[in-house]
Amino acid sequence: MGIDFNREVDRVARLARLSLDPDEKKHMADQLSDILETARRIQELDTSGIEPTSHVINIPVAMREDEVKPSLPLSKVLQNAPRRENDYVKVPRVTPPASNEEGK
Amino acid sequence: MELFEYSAYELSKMLQRKKTSSEELVRSYLKRIELINPRVNAYITATPALALDTAQSVDNKRIRGEELHPLAGIPVAVKDNISTAGIKTTCASRILEHYIPPYDATVVKALNRAGMPVLGKTNLDEFAMGSSTENSAFFPTRNPWDLEKVPGGSSGGSAAAVASGMAPLALGSDTGGSIRQPAALCGVTGLRPTYGRVSRYGLVAFASSLDQVGTLALSARDTALLLNLVAGPDPHDSTSLPDRDRDYIDNLTAGVENLRVGVIKQNVADSFDREVTAAVLKAASLLESNGARVEKVSLPMIDYGLSAYYLIAPSEASSNLGRYDGVRYGYFAPGKDISEMFCRTRGEGFGPEVKRRIMIGTYALSAGYYDAYYLQAMKVRTMIRREYEEVFKRYDILIGAASPTPAFKLGEKTGDPLQMYLSDVCNITDSLAGVPSLAIPGGFHSSGLPMGLQLTAAPQSERLLLQVACFFEQHPETKPRRPELDFIESPPEEGGM
Numbered sequence: 084m085g086i087d088f089n090r091e092v093d094r095v096a097r098l099a100r101l102s103l104d105p106d107e108k109k110h111m112a113d114q115l116s117d118i119l120e121t122a123r124r125i126q127e128l129d130t131s132g133i134e135p136t137s138h139v140i141n142i143p144v145a146m147r148e149d150e151v152k153p154s155l156p157l158s159k160v161l162q163n164a165p166r167r168e169n170d171y172v173k174v175p176r177v178t179p180p181a182s183n184e185e186g187k
Numbered sequence: 188m189e190l191f192e193y194s195a196y197e198l199s200k201m202l203q204r205k206k207t208s209s210e211e212l213v214r215s216y217l218k219r220i221e222l223i224n225p226r227v228n229a230y231i232t233a234t235p236a237l238a239l240d241t242a243q244s245v246d247n248k249r250i251r252g253e254e255l256h257p258l259a260g261i262p263v264a265v266k267d268n269i270s271t272a273g274i275k276t277t278c279a280s281r282i283l284e285h286y287i288p289p290y291d292a293t294v295v296k297a298l299n300r301a302g303m304p305v306l307g308k309t310n311l312d313e314f315a316m317g318s319s320t321e322n323s324a325f326f327p328t329r330n331p332w333d334l335e336k337v338p339g340g341s342s343g344g345s346a347a348a349v350a351s352g353m354a355p356l357a358l359g360s361d362t363g364g365s366i367r368q369p370a371a372l373c374g375v376t377g378l379r380p381t382y383g384r385v386s387r388y389g390l391v392a393f394a395s396s397l398d399q400v401g402t403l404a405l406s407a408r409d410t411a412l413l414l415n416l417v418a419g420p421d422p423h424d425s426t427s428l429p430d431r432d433r434d435y436i437d438n439l440t441a442g443v444e445n446l447r448v449g450v451i452k453q454n455v456a457d458s459f460d461r462e463v464t465a466a467v468l469k470a471a472s473l474l475e476s477n478g479a480r481v482e483k484v485s486l487p488m489i490d491y492g493l494s495a496y497y498l499i500a501p502s503e504a505s506s507n508l509g510r511y512d513g514v515r516y517g518y519f520a521p522g523k524d525i526s527e528m529f530c531r532t533r534g535e536g537f538g539p540e541v542k543r544r545i546m547i548g549t550y551a552l553s554a555g556y557y558d559a560y561y562l563q564a565m566k567v568r569t570m571i572r573r574e575y576e577e578v579f580k581r582y583d584i585l586i587g588a589a590s591p592t593p594a595f596k597l598g599e600k601t602g603d604p605l606q607m608y609l610s611d612v613c614n615i616t617d618s619l620a621g622v623p624s625l626a627i628p629g630g631f632h633s634s635g636l637p638m639g640l641q642l643t644a645a646p647q648s649e650r651l652l653l654q655v656a657c658f659f660e661q662h663p664e665t666k667p668r669r670p671e672l673d674f675i676e677s678p679p680e681e682g683g684m
Contacts, residue, residue, distance in 0.1 A: 091550060099505060099549040100512070100526070101542060102534030114604055115546055121605060122547075124494040125567045126559060135565030136572065138426070139382050139396060139621030140646055145425035159289035165519035172514050175525045 088112040088119065190215040191352035192669070195261050195409040198355060202249070202260045209242035209249075209260030213304050216262050220306065220353045226674055228328045229338075229348040230307040231267045232275050238262060238304035245302040256301035258416055263298055264354035266345050267308035268315055269400065270389035271295050274305075278391050279323035280313045282511050282518045282536030292389020293424065294358060294400050294417045301416055306354050309344030313538045314508070315365050315393045317341050318610040321601055322540045329597070330373060332636050332670045336594035339369030339610075345403045346373040350670060356413050357403040362394050363496050364614025366401045367626035371589035371639020374628050374668065376656060378402045378410050379614075381646045382621035383428040385414075386421035394503035395426075397496075397618050405667055407627070407656035411435035414649060428647070438650055439657040444478030446655070447582045453489040454587025454613045454641065463588045466630045466638045471586055473662060474655075484582065488574045491567055492616035497608060498551050498564040499619070504541075505548030511536060543604060568619050575620040579645040584655055588613050589626035589639030617643050625652040627659055628667045640665070 089112040096103050103111065157170055166173040190212055193201070201207045217235050224230055245260040265271060268278045270288035272295075277283045291299065298305060312322035320328040320343025328343045330336040331351035338347040342359030346369035349357050359366040361379035370377025378401045385400045392398060400417065404410040414435050421427045450471045455464040475481040513519035513532035520535050522528030537545070551560035578585070590613060600607040617624035622643055629640035640659070644651050659665040 092546075095546050095550045095553065098553060099545050100509075100529040100533055101537070101545060102527075102530040103542070104534075107539075107542075111543060111546060114543060115550070117605055118497060118543075118547060118608075119550070122494045122497050122551075122560070122564075125491050125498070125563055128491060128563075128567055128570065130563060130566035130570070133566045133569050135562055136396075136568040137565075139568075139572065139619075140428065142383065142426075142429060145422075145429070147422065155289055161515075162289060163286055163516035165513055165517070174514055175522060175528050177525050 088115040191219050191355070193355070194405050195258065195355040195412055196406070198261055199257050199412070205249070209245045209304065210239060212260065213238045213242040213262050213306070216306055216354060222675060223331070223351050223353055223672065226329065226334060227331050227347050227351055227353070228326050229309055229344040229351070229353055230264070231277055231279065231310050231325060231344070233307035234274055234305055237274070238306050241302060241304040248302070256416065258412055259302035261303055261356065262306045262354060263303045264306050264309050264345055264348045264357040265295065265298070266311055266342055266357070266359045268311055268360055268391040269295060269358055270391065271305065271308065274308065276308065276391070278314045279311045279325060280536070280538065280541070281324045283516070284324070284518065286516050288389070290389065293386035293421045295389065297417050309342070309348055309357060311344055312341035313541050314391070314504070315341040315360055315362055316504070316540050316544055318364070318368055318607050319595070319600065320344060320369070321597065322538060324538050327597060330594045331672060332374065333594065334674055335596055336636065337372065337597055339372035339590070339594065341365040342377070342403065343369045346370050346375055346377065349373070349375045349403045349405060351672060352669065355405065356409060358417070359401055359403050360390055361399050361401050361618065362397045363500060363618045364611035366403060367614045367624060367639070367641060368590050368611055370403055370626040371641070372594040372637070374637025374670070376404050376406060376410050376628070376667070377626040378414065378649070378652070379618070379624045380414065380418065380649055381428065381623045383426050384432070384623070384647070384649065385417050386424040386427050388421055388423035392507040394500040395507060396503060397500060406660055407653040408436065408439060410656070411439060411653050432647065432649065435650055435653055438654050441654050442477065443474050443655055443658050446474070446479040446584055448474050448479045448481045449484035449578060449582035449585045450481060451489070451585050451587040452483055452485045456591070459588055459591040460593065460632070462632050463590070463592060463638050467586060467588050467640060470629055470640050470659065470665060473659070473665070477658070484578060484585070486574055486578060486616070488571045489616045492571065492619055493608060493612055495564040495567045495571070496615045496619060497547065498560050499568065501544040501548035502551045502561045503548070505545045505552065508541070508545055540604070571616055571619050572621070575622060583644065584651060585643040587641050589629070589641035593632045593634060593636035593638055613641055622646055623649045623652055625656055627656045628665055630664050
């Protein structure tokens with residue numbers, strides 16, 4: 084039984100914030116169906132009572148004192164930002180305009 | 188003999204005896220890069236001025252009689268997904284094409300502290316996702332043994348650079364075979380250390396529970412030298428192992444007598460190239476005739492490794508690569524609102540393989556599928572780890588092929604992602620188990636290409652792996668060799684490029 088990824092492509096691309104052109108979508112749907120078909124082999128294993136791996140090598144959780152230490156200067160942190168203004172990064176509006184702002 | 192033909196260990200001795208200088212060494216490698224890189228394309232960015240600066244400063248310290256690290260003055264190449272302050276770190280992706288990190292990775296700090304001149308940043312599959320270096324957004328790297336063949340991947344640039352004498356040592360990263368498979372295809376020694384043995388701080392994240400920085404070198408001794416420098420705990424990486432190992436060099440010549448060796452049945456499979464499986468069996472009998480106890484051993488969970496890996500790694504990647512949104516760094520495409528900006532930035536900035544993996548991972552983590560895919564894969568990973576724990580009660584070392592075939596042709600697998608994924612089938616399960624794994628030269632195929640052996644041991648047994656590797660280096664059939672590079676004589680326009 085195969086997985087038809089065609090129905091899923093739009094939903095998953097939206098979740099992943101990826102714009103895909105129509106050709107890309109079709110091509111990808113076919114490839115992803117094949118890959119997931121192979122990946123599904125793990126479902127034939129009985130894993131009841133088995134804990135999922137959380138850390139591959141058992142080491143104690145790394146703890147340290149909560150101290151203030153020097154960090155990168157802001158100018159360096161922002162040096163790669165594609166769009167910035169003063170000490171901020173700049174992005175398009177995040178929230179839709181409120182109704183009383185219409186026409187402003 | 189030219190300088191680039193020596194091992195890092197020999198070069199280190201020459202520097203200490205003042206038979207050469209670091210500047211002379213760096214100039215020799217830069218000349219070599221100028222000559223060979225246009226054909227092999229191992230480097231994305233060369234950093235000659237910086238390398239010469241470091242070399243001159245080390246030479247001055249040596250003249251003044253200051254105490255220096257054994258690797259001081261020895262040049263090194265760094266995979267371009269490892270952050271270098273002030274030097275472009277592209278991950279071979281359009282989305283980071285102009286990115287200049289504001290800080291050094293912990294391993295790069297170690298190179299700088301030791302006074303190792305960095306020759307440049309090496310090519311890789313975009314974000315280390317691939318097995319041939321053909322997924323680089325810029326250009327493919329070619330195998331110095333045969334320019335029509337791939338060098339493997341994703342650390343194909345580092346492997347090709349070391350194999351062709353464009354660097355004596357290189358750093359790479361290995362998530363599901365990205366050091367070992369290219370090492371096998373280029374005939375060099377590639378170590379994936381125990382998960383956590385080397386700091387990941389500053390390694391651009393792909394799949395955090397699997398990513399590991401490691402080394403590419405010409406010998407076990409050179410590997411040990413570099414590992415001595417980069418291994419150890421790091422307060423910036425909470426997953427780094429808290430203790431420090433003993434020196435990796437002092438036991439190198441201890442031999443293989445009485446070692447319990449398991450030949451992994453699944454890694455000498457019928458579907459593999461016959462000469463590759465024959466080379467593994469020959470290597471095993473070499474161990475046996477030198478006093479090791481050798482048996483065949485089956486690890487049935489290996490058959491599920493690839494499936495589990497291609498759910499776990501893409502899932503973690505889909506989360507890690509969420510940070511490329513055009514806001515703080517990287518490529519940016521405008522949009523009428525922030526969502527369109529995100530979608531267009533990512534749609535235009537990422538290449539096809541990265542998009543595929545983000546899609547698989549997003550799907551496997553999405554509501555309704557999480558239990559059946561990601562959670563099941565992480566339970567299977569526990570089963571894999573238990574199988575390894577059991578087998579290491581009976582064996583000190585496991586041996587198998589490091590790649591099912593020698594290097595394949597450029598373009599041969601680019602149209603079929605699953606075929607490409609299968610070229611890591613020997614390497615992936617060791618990654619899932621978190622154990623150290625080493626690819627070493629294992630003789631030559633009738634096609635003239637190198638074949639690789641893979642040695643695996645229990646967590647934190649790097650010393651043992653290097654000891655066995657050193658044994659193989661003493662034998663004519665598994666001795667490391669360098670490619671002829673007959674293409675150097677012909678002008679770059681010719682030779683079927």
